[in-house]
Structure formats: C-alpha cells, structure tokens
Amino acid sequence: MSTKRIAGPEIERLIQLLAKVPGLGPRSARRAALHLIKKKDQLMAPLAGALAEAVEKVTVCSVCGNVDTVDPCSICTDPRRDGATVIVVEDVSDLWALERAGAMNAKYHVLGGTLSPLDGVGPEDLNIRSLVDRVAAGGVSELIIAVNATVEGQTTAHFITDQLEGLDVKVTRLAHGVPVGGELDYLDEGTLSAALRSRTSF
Amino acid sequence: MSTKRIAGPEIERLIQLLAKVPGLGPRSARRAALHLIKKKDQLMAPLAGALAEAVEKVTVCSVCGNVDTVDPCSICTDPRRDGATVIVVEDVSDLWALERAGAMNAKYHVLGGTLSPLDGVGPEDLNIRSLVDRVAAGGVSELIIAVNATVEGQTTAHFITDQLEGLDVKVTRLAHGVPVGGELDYLDEGTLSAALRSRTSF
The missing domain is CATH 1.10.8.420 (RecR Domain 1)
Structure with missing residues (x-):
C-alpha cells in the first residue's frame, strides 16, 4: 500500500x-x-x-475499576445489587459479558489484566491491592474469581487467593465443563475430564 | 444478544x-x-x-463529485493534472483505488453509483448530466469509463456512451485480462477469453 x-x-x-x-x-x-x-x-x-x-x-471507577460516567460506577452504587458477592474479572469486557449473561446480581472488581512476568506485568500493575483492601474493609462474604481459564488467568487467581490468606471471605471460581450447545467431539481432553469430574445428578 | x-x-x-x-x-x-x-x-x-x-x-466537489475539504476538490484544481483526460468512476472509493495505483495523472468524474432499475436508480440519480455538460463545455479529449466489470457497471457505461453521441470525445474503457499475480487456474472463462482476445506481443 x-x-x-x-x-x-x-x-x-x-x-x-x-x-x-x-x-x-x-x-x-x-x-x-x-x-x-x-x-x-x-x-x-x-x-x-x-x-x-x-x-x-467516561472515567474509571475508583472502587472496582469499571468504566462509567460516574465514580463510583453505577454498578457499585446500585442498591439492588448484593455487595456481599464480588466477581473478580480481568477486564471490563468480561464484566460486560457477565452482565449480558445476567446470571448474578453481584458487584465486580476489575483487575485490569493478568500477571505476566514475561510482559513485565506484576501485582502492582493490577488492581489487586485495592481488592484485598476492599475485602479487608468487610462486607464481602464471597469472591468469585472469574478470570479466563488460561495459564496467566489461573496464576493470577492463585496469587489473589494467597493475598487473601487470613481474611474472612469465601473464594470460589467458575465451573469448568461442556459449553452449552457444545459438542463433545470438538472439546479438548482437559475440559472433558473436568466435566466428568464435576458431573451432577439428573 | x-x-x-x-x-x-x-x-x-x-x-x-x-x-x-x-x-x-x-x-x-x-x-x-x-x-x-x-x-x-x-x-x-x-x-x-x-x-x-x-x-x-468535508464537502462534495461540485465539478467531479469527489469528496474533499475544498470545492472544487484539490484534484480538479491541481494544475499538474491533465484535464483533457477524465476517468469516470462509480464511487469515491474507486477514485481512491486508482489514485493509489498512481498510473494516470488525469482528472475524475464520480457517478455516485450505477444504473439499477430494480433498486430505483435512474440516470437522474447519478452525476451523468454533469458529465455530459462537462464534456460539452470542451477541453476533454478522452473519457476513460472505469466502472466495475459488473452487469450494472457495463449498462451504465453503455448509457453514458449513448448520451455522449455527437460530442467530440474519445471514449475508452479499462482492459480486461489476467490480474497481475493471478493464476490462470482460478480465473473464470470470461476473463480468460478476454485476455486471449486482447493478447499482446512480447
């Protein structure tokens, strides 16, 4: 060109x-x-x-890291949302995806990425300190770590769990399994093994 | 969604x-x-x-139909261009494509589409009248009809040629042939026939 x-x-x-x-x-x-x-x-x-x-x-929410035109964002200040449950996501796009699914009426915490030593992304580059402070301040009973199921995502999840050591909060993660509408034939072994291990009764 | x-x-x-x-x-x-x-x-x-x-x-050039921030557009007023040759194109995107090719130092006339009775596009919806007027005003010796090689494009080209009847202007069209870098195996019969008919000596 x-x-x-x-x-x-x-x-x-x-x-x-x-x-x-x-x-x-x-x-x-x-x-x-x-x-x-x-x-x-x-x-x-x-x-x-x-x-x-x-x-x-547009500004970044000083509480959760979401983007909105108000700070704190409209999700953080929404009285109808259960502030005791906080979903931890990598990026605002993940927050949007979960909101579209509409399955939880929780609040969020946006990390702004994943730990990646090779790319020079350390804990201080992510909103991890603010997450720990938020939990330590009380009022959060469950933290759902909804990071991507990648190596970096899982490393970040483990690091966060370590940081929360000693705080009174239940830490959970998303279930692994067969995507709704997915065909077994096209799924990788890891997902199939996880789906079998986590099988539920009819 | x-x-x-x-x-x-x-x-x-x-x-x-x-x-x-x-x-x-x-x-x-x-x-x-x-x-x-x-x-x-x-x-x-x-x-x-x-x-x-x-x-x-941004405005539309009142002479040729190009888009620019000045009217007449910078191509129409460019003294280094040969105003005796006018390339007729369907759309500004075609003008841009020909300019990128940089093969001609001519001026342009943008039709704004092709005749398409089914879509309700008649001659009065295109810049055909202004093209005929431009040629009739004199100074244009060659009109290169560079419309797409589609049925609508060719219909429009024939209509324009008819409208120019009696005016002293040479009307030409783009050559058909094998695209540079193209493989014969993937070309349609029409293009291959045209390329054979218009063969040139080494």
Missing part, C-alpha cells in the same frame, strides 16, 4: 485514526471513512458527538 | 453508533469502544476531533 495522499489531510487523518480502531485495518478504515462522509448527518456527526462526550465523561 | 444495559447511556450510545460503522458489528463495536476508552488521550480524543473536523469541512 503506497503512502500517496489520496484525499485532503483531514480525510487522511480520519482514515489513519480509524485504522487504529480494533476490528478496522487500513482498507476497512477507508471504507468506513467514506461511509461516514456519505452519512455525515446520520452517523458521522452523532459519532463525533458521542466520542467527544465519552472523552469528557 | 440481550438489550440489557451494561454501561452508562453515553457508553451504550457510543457502542450503538460504532456498530453502524462498516466493518464493525455489535460485538466488535463493544471491543472498539473499550479500546477507545482505554486509549482516551491517544485515540478517542483525536478521533472525536478528526470526525468533528470532517463533519464541518
């Missing part, structure tokens, strides 16, 4: 910025820019406004 | 608008929104600014 300027500097800059949005590459950024230009009033202007508003208002 | 609100209304609205950008769906719009929020200063604020600037400045 040449770096030849094919449009005015304003349009070029828009394409360059759009190309940095995950899900869009250089080619689709051009297509997106053209679509936005064609739908100037219906899409480009509202999107510019929504982004500017988000830049101004 | 449930319609449950997972974040504040400002973030929800941002996700909804991002989902309308071509290349992003509901799921990737959430991922994009979260990435933008995390890169607030590096990406979200500049993108909001670039969009607002584009909303304010």
Whole structure:
C-alpha cells in the first residue's frame, strides 16, 4: 500500500485514526471513512458527538475499576445489587459479558489484566491491592474469581487467593465443563475430564 | 444478544453508533469502544476531533463529485493534472483505488453509483448530466469509463456512451485480462477469453 495522499489531510487523518480502531485495518478504515462522509448527518456527526462526550465523561471507577460516567460506577452504587458477592474479572469486557449473561446480581472488581512476568506485568500493575483492601474493609462474604481459564488467568487467581490468606471471605471460581450447545467431539481432553469430574445428578 | 444495559447511556450510545460503522458489528463495536476508552488521550480524543473536523469541512466537489475539504476538490484544481483526460468512476472509493495505483495523472468524474432499475436508480440519480455538460463545455479529449466489470457497471457505461453521441470525445474503457499475480487456474472463462482476445506481443 503506497503512502500517496489520496484525499485532503483531514480525510487522511480520519482514515489513519480509524485504522487504529480494533476490528478496522487500513482498507476497512477507508471504507468506513467514506461511509461516514456519505452519512455525515446520520452517523458521522452523532459519532463525533458521542466520542467527544465519552472523552469528557467516561472515567474509571475508583472502587472496582469499571468504566462509567460516574465514580463510583453505577454498578457499585446500585442498591439492588448484593455487595456481599464480588466477581473478580480481568477486564471490563468480561464484566460486560457477565452482565449480558445476567446470571448474578453481584458487584465486580476489575483487575485490569493478568500477571505476566514475561510482559513485565506484576501485582502492582493490577488492581489487586485495592481488592484485598476492599475485602479487608468487610462486607464481602464471597469472591468469585472469574478470570479466563488460561495459564496467566489461573496464576493470577492463585496469587489473589494467597493475598487473601487470613481474611474472612469465601473464594470460589467458575465451573469448568461442556459449553452449552457444545459438542463433545470438538472439546479438548482437559475440559472433558473436568466435566466428568464435576458431573451432577439428573 | 440481550438489550440489557451494561454501561452508562453515553457508553451504550457510543457502542450503538460504532456498530453502524462498516466493518464493525455489535460485538466488535463493544471491543472498539473499550479500546477507545482505554486509549482516551491517544485515540478517542483525536478521533472525536478528526470526525468533528470532517463533519464541518468535508464537502462534495461540485465539478467531479469527489469528496474533499475544498470545492472544487484539490484534484480538479491541481494544475499538474491533465484535464483533457477524465476517468469516470462509480464511487469515491474507486477514485481512491486508482489514485493509489498512481498510473494516470488525469482528472475524475464520480457517478455516485450505477444504473439499477430494480433498486430505483435512474440516470437522474447519478452525476451523468454533469458529465455530459462537462464534456460539452470542451477541453476533454478522452473519457476513460472505469466502472466495475459488473452487469450494472457495463449498462451504465453503455448509457453514458449513448448520451455522449455527437460530442467530440474519445471514449475508452479499462482492459480486461489476467490480474497481475493471478493464476490462470482460478480465473473464470470470461476473463480468460478476454485476455486471449486482447493478447499482446512480447
């Protein structure tokens, strides 16, 4: 792809910025820019406004690490939620996924990643201290560690469990098993073994 | 996908608008929104600014139909370009593609689509009248019809050629043939036949 300027500097800059949005590459950024230009009033202007508003208002919750336009976030201040149960997630996207599932009416704690010594991510880079402080302050009876079932996720889960040593809190984790709608034939041995070990009666 | 609100209304609205950008769906719009929020200063604020600037400045060239921040566009007013050759394209994206190829130093005329009676697109919906007027005004010696090699594109090309009847202009079209780097085995019969008919000597 040449770096030849094919449009005015304003349009070029828009394409360059759009190309940095995950899900869009250089080619689709051009297509997106053209679509936005064609739908100037219906899409480009509202999107510019929504982004500017988000830049101004969106903040990170000082209690749980969620993103919202208020601090503490609307989940932390929601009186209908059971604050005694806190679900620990790696990222806000995991919080959103669990909220869409809508299975728990709990509160959250967003770690902001997983421990990864190779990438230089240590405990001080994650919201682990604030989690321990939150539990130590009392009122939390169960901590559901809902990190990804990856090596880094599990390492982080073990580290957190160690840090909570001596605090009066029940620490649980998500069940392993067959995904709903999943076919056994396509599942790995680890998942199948876990599903068998954790079998339940009809 | 449930319609449950997972974040504040400002973030929800941002996700909804991002989902309308071509290349992003509901799921990737959430991922994009979260990435933008995390890169607030590096990406979200500049993108909001670039969009607002584009909303304010981008306009359609009254001569050729290109999009730019000036009218007539910078291609139409470029003194280094040969105004005697005009390349007729369906869309601005085709103009950009030809500019990236950089093979011609010509000017353009953007039709804004192709004739499509089934979709209710007639000649008055495209920039055909302005093309004929432009040629009739004189100074254009060659019109390269660079529409897509689709049925609609070819129909539109024939219609334009008819409209130019009696005007002193040479009308040409893009060559059909084997794409550079293409393998014969994967090409359709129509392209292969055209490539054979238009064979050139070494």
